[in-house]
Amino acid sequence: MTIEPSCNSNAHLVSRRSMLGNLLAGAAGVGAVGQLVHPAVARELESKQKQVLIFLLNGGLSQFESFDPKPNTDTGGPFRAIQTAVPGTHFCELLPYTATVANKLAVVRSMFAEKVPGSHGGAREYVVTGRPPQQGPYPWMGPVYSKLLADGGDLPGNIHITPSRWGPRQDAAFLGPRHASLVLSGGRVPLNVERPDAFKESSDDARYRLRQLADTKFSQRRRTAHTEAYQSSFDQAVKLIRQKTLFDVTKESVQDQDRYGSHDFGRHCLLARRLLEQGVTCVKVTHNNYDSHMENFNFHLEQLGEFDKPFATLMQDLDDRGMLDNTLVMLITEFGRTPTIQPDNGRDHWPPNWSVVLGGCGIQVGGVLGATNANGTEIADRPVHVGEMFHTYIRAVGLDPTATHSVGGNKVPIGAPERSAVTELLT
């Protein structure tokens, strides 16, 4: 499904282009968002704008080796449970740093989904759209936040920091390419943001304006989703060229770089902080390799060993800066892993149950919602469906998940209409 713009008026186009042009003119050589907009507007934005930080633990994080430990049971694995900053709440010992910021988090131990596709992609899509992928495609959370929270300013509304080898996903669906994730593969600055030496900035601007003129003229009569996509790509490229330092974590202090760690995920978390501080609406950070059909315990030891400290450091930093008041944090994964330990010391996929963690704005933190039975084979209390969580993610930032997107003149509910937000999690 691609978007057919419901509004073809020239005024709309001109207005948008004019706004972009103004921003580009003002943005030349400037890195900070505060300098891109009128101070009064910036103050208003600062007071109201919500941001979102999403951690995707890709592959299927084991609930046993993270937020729902079951030590000394037939399913529990070799690791112990440790006390967290919230009395009576225990995490797996693989998360010692995260345990210290548990008072800034809400843990949901009773997540489930039914009829989940066997593939990781399908299950992931279920989690980030709140709807079975068979019904889609629907826009993922990042594009939804970009559409509903970002103001169309000079910063990308939705940035996805990924391990290497990740390419762009078509995650915006009918919201259009403007809201699709800008993927920073390996956390690196997008390719080709350096202007070749042969071109001066002034000539580059002239070329851009010429392209804009042609573009506008063409769009007056032949505007389609594809022309929209091309225009968005050019617009985004220009923004990135202007703001390439935005993605450069080496601009952060050496002390901070040390605190976050020298490995990729540490750098990615520091980059996420930098992007949020600069005003990016939605930042997603993906951490890989939780699909541990083999050697589940070794891989979780490795991966959570990498994840734990940077995540906790980022939570603490956001709190210290007062940013958790306006930033929703979520830690999601596509499904859990089997209680049964498989022959290769692995755990397989387990859509009947997993854990999700939330924090920041709109969330009642410091507690645990839902429970599993003694050895984690079943949900024992307050099952929470992925569709309910999608509503909750939207509601937490002050938006109405029962509202609609306008798609080609049709209204499409933001969240699955048969679901509603989990009120126990919301402030």
Added chain:
Amino acid sequence: MADATESTALPKFIAQPNSADPFATRLVAELKHDRGILACQFDPTNRYLFAGARDYFVHRWDLSQEPVIDPPVDPKKKPKVPPIPVVPADSRIALAAHDSWIGGISLFDDGDRFVSGDFVGRVVIWANRTSTPNAEFAFVAHKGSIRKVSVSPDGKLIATVGNDQAVRIWRADAAGKLHRELLDHDCHVYHVAFHPDGKSLISADLKGRVKHWDVETGKLKREIDASSLYTYSEKYEVDVGGIRGMTFNADGSQLCCAGATGDKGIAHSGNARVLLFDWESGELLKTLRPEQEEICTAWGVKFHSDGFIIGSGGSRTGGFLWFWVPEEEVAFHVIKFKQRAPGFDVDLASDNKTLAVANHDGAVRLYEMSAEKEAEQTEKQA
């Protein structure tokens, strides 16, 4: 591809009279438990078998109790396959002193004591002289999992390795008295073994590096390359593999390292391999493999005094015992388990005919490498 002619040209191990015969290997008893078994070892008298499992206990079976055959569920139906004798449940005692799974067990040569190490770094030294072994000493030896423990041939030292990348040698007669700390690994250390001469110690890690240490001085003497058992998965950007099993032959002239080769990512094992090294030169003599490639790992390996090598391993597709002669890379015999459960560890009893295999599915299985005696057959038939 091997054709029939090539297949028949494979070397055949010829068993000597009254010696172990790999071709006659048969399952003779099961020692059942409700958790997967990770490690197993006979005591020198073969009366007891010790095991570490996916629970917090060291398990000891008294093998002097005769295995029994459970009565059939339906006495009128003749079982399709002969039932397997099971060692009585009351022959097992569970010894509590650990806080996690038991990764390694090693007996002292006199069988009077043994040592166990768990996945949260705790070492326990046990006295085995009484009807129920008791914990003599317990101490935290590593930060993070202990993968293996080893007792020196003279029984004076204990070596431990773990996730903190350290190799530590402890005095066996004093709780937590450190003899040497050996630091040169830069990743998890999976295995450790004393050389039969007692003067050398080897440790092996995730990246397939075998380090040879001088026990007395603690100096690193050399490194042996078994890195074919390790892969850095470019696709997943993770380290995969490692040395899972390791053993010397009786005179210490050869060393075997078990594991898997190839990059199958994080969801599947590679191909089972055992590397055979000449100890003196450190030269790789042979890369031992199954005749038919299986996606699995070789977890355990033992030398037999009759000159052949036994490997145990498997994956979710099945479990195996492989038999090799050092002169040939391809296994001359293989036993595929009926149960789909890899053999994580293998030990050879002092009778040189009985094997114990620690299985994922919650059983230690005993195999005898000898033909069933005629009298026993007649008795059973009767």
